[in-house]
Amino acid sequence: MISVVKPGLLTTVQDLGRFGYQKFGVVVGGALDRFAARVMNSLVGNDEEAALLEFAQLGPELRFEADALIAWTGADFGARIGGELLSADRAVRVRAGETVAFGAARVGVRGWLAVAGGIEVPLVLGSRTTYRRGGFGGFEGRPLRAGDGLRCGDASEWARRYLGKAPRISTWSVRPPTLGKPPLAGAVRAMRGPEWDWFAVEAQRLFFANEWTATKDADRMGVRLAGPELPQRASREMVSEGVADGVVQVPAGGAPIVLLPSRQTVGGYPRIAVVATVDLGRLAQLAPGRTVRFEEISVAEAHGLYLARERDLNRVRTGLARLAL
Amino acid sequence: MRITPVGDSALRIELGERIDEATSQRVHAACAALDAAAIPGLTELVPAYTTVTAHYDVPAAVAAGAPVDDIAGWLSARAELALGKLSGKSARKAANVEIPVCFGGEFGPDLARVAAHAKLSPEEVVKRHAAAHYTVALVGFSPGFPYLIGLPPVLATPRLAQPRAQVPAGSVGIAGGQTGVYPLATPGGWNLIGRTPLRLFRPEQNPPVLLQPGDRVRFRAITREEFARQEAAR
Numbered sequence: 001m002i003s004v005v006k007p008g009l010l011t012t013v014q015d016l017g018r019f020g021y022q023k024f025g026v027v028v029g030g031a032l033d034r035f036a037a038r039v040m041n042s043l044v045g046n047d048e049e050a051a052l053l054e055f056a057q058l059g060p061e062l063r064f065e066a067d068a069l070i071a072w073t074g075a076d077f078g079a080r081i082g083g084e085l086l087s088a089d090r091a092v093r094v095r096a097g098e099t100v101a102f103g104a105a106r107v108g109v110r111g112w113l114a115v116a117g118g119i120e121v122p123l124v125l126g127s128r129t130t131y132r133r134g135g136f137g138g139f140e141g142r143p144l145r146a147g148d149g150l151r152c153g154d155a156s157e158w159a160r161r162y163l164g165k166a167p168r169i170s171t172w173s174v175r176p177p178t179l180g181k182p183p184l185a186g187a188v189r190a191m192r193g194p195e196w197d198w199f200a201v202e203a204q205r206l207f208f209a210n211e212w213t214a215t216k217d218a219d220r221m222g223v224r225l226a227g228p229e230l231p232q233r234a235s236r237e238m239v240s241e242g243v244a245d246g247v248v249q250v251p252a253g254g255a256p257i258v259l260l261p262s263r264q265t266v267g268g269y270p271r272i273a274v275v276a277t278v279d280l281g282r283l284a285q286l287a288p289g290r291t292v293r294f295e296e297i298s299v300a301e302a303h304g305l306y307l308a309r310e311r312d313l314n315r316v317r318t319g320l321a322r323l324a325l
Numbered sequence: 326m327r328i329t330p331v332g333d334s335a336l337r338i339e340l341g342e343r344i345d346e347a348t349s350q351r352v353h354a355a356c357a358a359l360d361a362a363a364i365p366g367l368t369e370l371v372p373a374y375t376t377v378t379a380h381y382d383v384p385a386a387v388a389a390g391a392p393v394d395d396i397a398g399w400l401s402a403r404a405e406l407a408l409g410k411l412s413g414k415s416a417r418k419a420a421n422v423e424i425p426v427c428f429g430g431e432f433g434p435d436l437a438r439v440a441a442h443a444k445l446s447p448e449e450v451v452k453r454h455a456a457a458h459y460t461v462a463l464v465g466f467s468p469g470f471p472y473l474i475g476l477p478p479v480l481a482t483p484r485l486a487q488p489r490a491q492v493p494a495g496s497v498g499i500a501g502g503q504t505g506v507y508p509l510a511t512p513g514g515w516n517l518i519g520r521t522p523l524r525l526f527r528p529e530q531n532p533p534v535l536l537q538p539g540d541r542v543r544f545r546a547i548t549r550e551e552f553a554r555q556e557a558a559r
């Protein structure tokens with residue numbers, strides 16, 4: 001059991017998302033950096049789909065009622081147990097009665113905390129993801145509040161064996177390049193969107209040349225960027241259709257919006273570009289006022305990056321499996 | 326038919342250009358054909374007015390034999406093959422659903438506005454809205470929200486200039502040439518003409534929606550008393 005001492009801001013239970021129901025208008029959701037969630041679950045011996053906590057800007061304070069193995073990543077939240085700082089991207093041993101406290105995010109915005117055994121909440125439509133607007137999934141369909149008690153599932157055999165001899169903080173860590181962490185080094189890679197040809201040549205040039213600023217208008221559905229207007233060749237009305245994570249849509253006002261996992265299932269704005277899956281997690285870390293540039297790549301290149309990252313994760317898993325034995 | 330990528334995780338399959346009944350039928354037939362073909366790697370099909378968006382999983386496609394340098398092409402070719410013999414028929418039997426609606430009053434605060442715009446009496450608006458046959462073209466915007474084809478053109482009314490912060494669940498609305506029902510209390514700018522006591526979205530059930538893409542819909546006017554009775558009974 002984990003008691004929520006302070007909830008932080010928008011701390012929710014998430015997994016990899018609710019799949020298979022988009023045709024019924026049900027948003028996918030899930031951790032805004034799915035790869036980070038998969039890696040953190042791997043570090044504590046969980047299945048990738050195990051539920052974990054996501055928080056934004058201000059992290060929670062959690063009291064652990066039993067010994068636990070945890071791992072966290074994301075922005076620099078200055079996580080600590082008492083006076084002891086807890087490095088990110090490592091397995092951390094928490095003893096019964098200890099409180100793990102996250103502070104305010106520096107540089108980035110979001111963080112994720114995995115616990116061996118996963119956060120135990122009921123499956124709704126095949127997922128433990130919180131869908132706030134619909135009021136279902138996760139912990140009672142809402143962000144956590146002080147006084148909530150979270151149950152954990154059974155830790156895996158690996159986690160229990162590792163916990164038996166684990167130091168406070170693991171001597172090993174995953175290499176940060178494996179994870180989409182702030183600060184945002186380099187450009188975010190993106191492909192031309194389905195309505196690329198609708199935009200004026202100058203708009204096409206600007207999209208990839210301009211440095212875009214993240215606005216305060218950002219949530220789990222998407223991030224609105226400020227910058228020059230992106231005019232269309234001719235005013236055209238689009239018929240609503242399915243969208244995808246990373247879609248960069250441009251409403252009539254001209255300011256692009258990048259869609260994140262809690263996006264709607266369909267949209268009716270022209271899409272100038274689509275961000276590569278491997279770079280999506282970095283967009284979840286865009287604090288208001290920070291800037292981002294886009295670099296054009298092909299669909300095949302994006303698939304290559306995706307597969308290379310999967311191989312990275314497989315190496316991490318293989319290494320971990322050997323570690324405890 | 327044209328298939329183009331939507332980034333590195335989805336394909337867009339175009340089956341027409343205009344919002345009409347024939348295109349909608351092709352869209353739903355295409356979904357059925359793609360479902361039946363069980364193409365490895367395709368994870369979700371999202372039908373809309375003129376398109377199907379097919380989401381895919383990259384490692385699953387590669388595991389099934391897709392060449393790593395042309396995963397999208399490999400999936401497109403299989404989709405084209407599956408859609409080659411596309412008939413006008415949808416495999417899933419479309420359900421006929423009747424939606425009871427209490428029109429006007431506090432449930433339909435914009436009925437007078439729609440009537441004025443159509444130059445009809447409110448009673449005539451209700452009569453024509455309930456007499457029409459509708460098809461669910463797509464479900465989106467919020468869970469279970471049906472976009473219907475079949476609104477009599479005379480009832481088309483522009484959206485509200487200022488959207489409402491909260492539209493009550495069950496509200497039946499008109500926006501331009503579209504009509505639909507709000508399954509959840511959400512913000513919205515459609516003209517509200519009535520409310521149904523039915524629950525269109527129910528996450529504890531599978532499928533979690535009353536209306537699925539392709540279903541046929543009729544509206545039936547009910548009294549306040551019948552609304553109250555049905556709401557209490559659900």
